[in-house]
Amino acid sequence: MPVLEAVLAGSEEMEVSFGPQHPATHGVLRLVLKVDGERIVDAKPIIGYLHRGTEKLFERETYPQCIPHTDRMDYTAAATNNQGFVGAVEKLMGITIPPRAAYIRMILAELQRIASHIIWLATHALDIGAVTPFFYTFEEREKILDLFEEYCGARLTLNTMRIGGVPWDLPEGWTDRCRKFVEELPRKIEDWERLLTNNRIWKARTVGVGVIDAEKAIAWGLTGPPLRGSGVQWDIRKVFPYDRYDEVEFDIPVGTHGDTYDRYLVRMEEMRQSVRIIRQCLDKLPDGPVMAWVPKVIRPPKGEVYFSVEGPKGELGYYIVSDGGVTPYRVRVRPPCFVNLQALPELVKGHLVADVVAVIGTLDIVLGEIDR
C-alpha cells in the first residue's frame, strides 16, 4: 500500500493541504503545509476564498454609503473599521469632530476591542482543546452586543459612525449599563484566566510556540498584539493619537518572548486596559453635539490621505485618493490580519502540525479582512 510505505518511511516530505473548509482555520483559509514526518518545513497560505471586491465597490459608492461596507471587512470588529474610514475622510476634509463624539467613538471602539478579543480567546482556546471558555466569554460578548444594539440598532455590522461624528446621542441609561458591564468584566476575565493562564497544559501548548523576535516582527510588518508580544512598544493610539486618546490614561502591555503565551497575555491585559479607558471616558464624557457640521453631500477636496487606527488585530489603515467627486477614486485598506498572516511560514517552521492551529489562533486572523 503506497500510503503506508510513505508514512512509514518517515523522511519523505509530504504536502498536506489544510483545506479551506476546516474547523480550525477561522474562515476560508487554505494552508499548504510541507511536512517532513511530523515537523513542518514550509507553509504557504492561500487566500482569496472570501474576496468580495470591497475596494472596487468603494469606487462606486459615495462616502457615506461606503461606511456599511467597511463593517463587513473585519466582521468581528466593525466599530474600528468604521472609525478608520470616517477618520480618513475627516482628515482629508479637515473636519474636527466635537468632543462628545470623540468620546463616544472611543467607548465604542474599546467595547469593540473587548468583543473582538473575546472571539479570539474563545476560538483560540477551542482550537487548543479547552471547550468551555467559549461559552463563558460569549456570554459577556452578548452583553457588549446588547449595548451596541441599544446604541445603533445592530449587533455585528454596526454602521455606527458617520463622517463628522456619530449619528445619534447615547440612549437614556446607556452609560449606566455600560458602566455596570465594565465593572463586572474584570472579575469575569479573572475566571477565564483561572481556566487558562496558569494551566500547565495550556502553557505546554503555547509557551515556545510560534516565536518571533522583535527585529523580525518589525521586518515582517507585524502590528498589534503579535508585534507587542515580541516586546515592541508600538500602539497607534499612543504614537499617532486620534479621537482624544491622548486625554485618557492607559498602558500598553508588551510581552518578552514573542511566543503564543505572551501574545495571549498581551491580549488579556489589553482587555483590562480597554476597561480602564471606557471607565475614564464614561467619567469624562462631555456634553455637546455629537455631529460636526458637514455638508449634505460629502465631496472631499482632491488629494490623498492615509489614516490608521489601532484595531484589535493591529494597525488598520485606510489610504483614500479623492478626485474631488462624491465617490472616492481609490480606497486601499491596510488590513492588519493580511500583513500578520504573511509571517505564518516563519512562525510555524520547525513546529509540529498540531501547533499550526495554535499559531493561526494567536495571529487572530479574520478572513473577511484578509480577502476583503
Added chain:
Amino acid sequence: MNELLWTYLALPLAKILVILLALVLLAAYMSWFERKLLAYMQIRLGPNRVGPKGWLQPIADALKLFVKEDLTPSFGEKLVFLLGPCLIIVPALVVFSVIPFGPSPHLFITDVNIGVLFILAVSSIGVYGIILGGWASNNKFSLMGGLRSAAQLISYEVPMGFAVVTVLLLAKSLSLVRIVEAQKQAGVWFVLPAFVAFVIYFICGVAETNRNPFDLPEAESELVAGYHTEYSGMKFAFYFLAEYANMVVVSCMATVMFFGGWLRPFPNVAALAFLDAIPPLVWFLLKVAGFLFLYIWFRGTFPRYRFDQLMGLGWKVLLPVSLVNLLVVAAFVAAGGQA
C-alpha cells in the same frame, strides 16, 4: 440435571442478557449525561427538546444512526473495514462479565480468579479495532490518527499496569471479588493507602479511552477526525458506544480496585452502620457515576495535550512515578505493614 441446566446455562444467560442490555443503554445514556453535564458547566442547557429534559435524545440519535447511509470506501479491504468496529465494541462489553456489581453471587456473571488479568488482556484487543479502522479507511490521515491513537493506548497501559499491580500487592489476589473483600477486611478503601496508584490509574484511564486532555487523535482541530472519519451509520455508532463503554469499564475498575466496589465508606466502623441502609448495588453505581462525572468534568475544563507531550507524559513522568510507587508499596507490604 435441571439444577445444572439452571445454574450453568439459564441463569448466566439471563444475567448476560440483562447486563448487556443495561450496558448498551448505559453507554447510550452516557452520551445524554455528557451532553447535559457539559452544557450545564458551560452555562447552557443541553438537549431538552426531545422528551422531558432531553431523555429521549439518545433514542433519537440511535434511530438516526440506524437509518443513516452506510458508506464503505470503495477501495478494497471491506472485511477489515467491517472488522474494526466489531473489534472495538466486543472487548468493551465482554469485560463486564467479570466485574462484580454487588456481593451476592447473582450480582456478577462470573468471578474468574484471574479477573484483573482477563480485563487487561481483553481490553487490549480493543486497540486492534482502532488500528484496523484507521488502516482500512484508505485515508492517510485516518491511518496517522489510528496509529497515533494506538501508540497512545499502548504507552499508557504500562503505568496503568503498574498501578494495578500495586493494588494486587495489597489485595493479594487477581480476582475482583477477592479485591473487594480484601478492602472489607482491611476496613478501608484502597484509595487511602494506594493514593498515588489511584491517581496514576485514573490518568491512564482517561488516556486509554482517548478522552480530554488526551484526545488529540480524535480532535477536530487536528487534520481530520481521526481513525473513525470514514465511518457512518451503525459502524460509527459502535465506535461511539465503545468509547463510552470503555469509560464505564475504567470507572468500574477504579471503583472495584480503589473505592471498595459495593462497600460503604469504612465498612468496619460501627458508627457508620446507618449507611448500610443504602444497598450495595447503589453504592457501586454511585461511585461509578462519580467517576463518569469526573471524566466529563475533565473534558469541560482542560485543553488538550499535543501528541509528543502526551507520549512524554506517559513515558517520562507516569512510568517512573508508578514504578517508584510500586517499590514503596511493596516495601511496606513486605515489612508487614498492611493497609
Added chain:
Amino acid sequence: MSFFGFLASVLPVDLFAGLATTGKYLFARKATIQYPEERKEPADRFRGMFGYSLERCNVCRGCEKACPIHIIHIESHWEEYEVEGKKRKKQVIDRYDIDVKRCMFCNLCAEACPTEAIWLTTKTYEAACYERNQALYFDKDKLMRWEGVKPFPGVKAPAEGGLPYFRLGGEEEEEG
C-alpha cells in the same frame, strides 16, 4: 526551584483551580433563552424589518439615493389637483419596491428620509420564508401589510398603525 514551586508542579494546583471554576459555573444560572417560547425583546433602535407609510412619503427619493446597494425602486407620476381654486401638482407613487433579500439593514435610507416615511426600528426580524425571490421582494402593499412577516409580539404592522420605536428626530417615544 523553591519548595513551594516544586510542590505546585507536583500537585496540580492550577488544574484544580480550573476544575473549581467549571464546577462553580455548573451551578450558575444558565444563559439559554428558550426560543420560540421565550424571546429577547430587541432594543428600541434595533434595525429590523422595514416599516413604510404611504401618507408620509413625499417621494423625495432620498432613500433611493442613499441606499448603498440600490434595492429601493421608486416610480411616480405627477397629478394635478385643485385647492382653493389654484391648480397644484403633486407626485403620486406608482411603485415603491424594496428588495429585502438584498438589504443589509444599514439604516441609511431611514436616516435620509425627511418625513419618517420609511423606518427600520420595528423590533421585527422574523421574515423567514421558504422561497426567497417572490416572498422577499416587497411592493408597497406587502410592505405596509407586512405580508409573510411575523411581527414581534406586541408590534403592529404599518398598515395597522405601527410607528417607529425610535424617532430619528431625537426623542425616543415608544409607540406602535
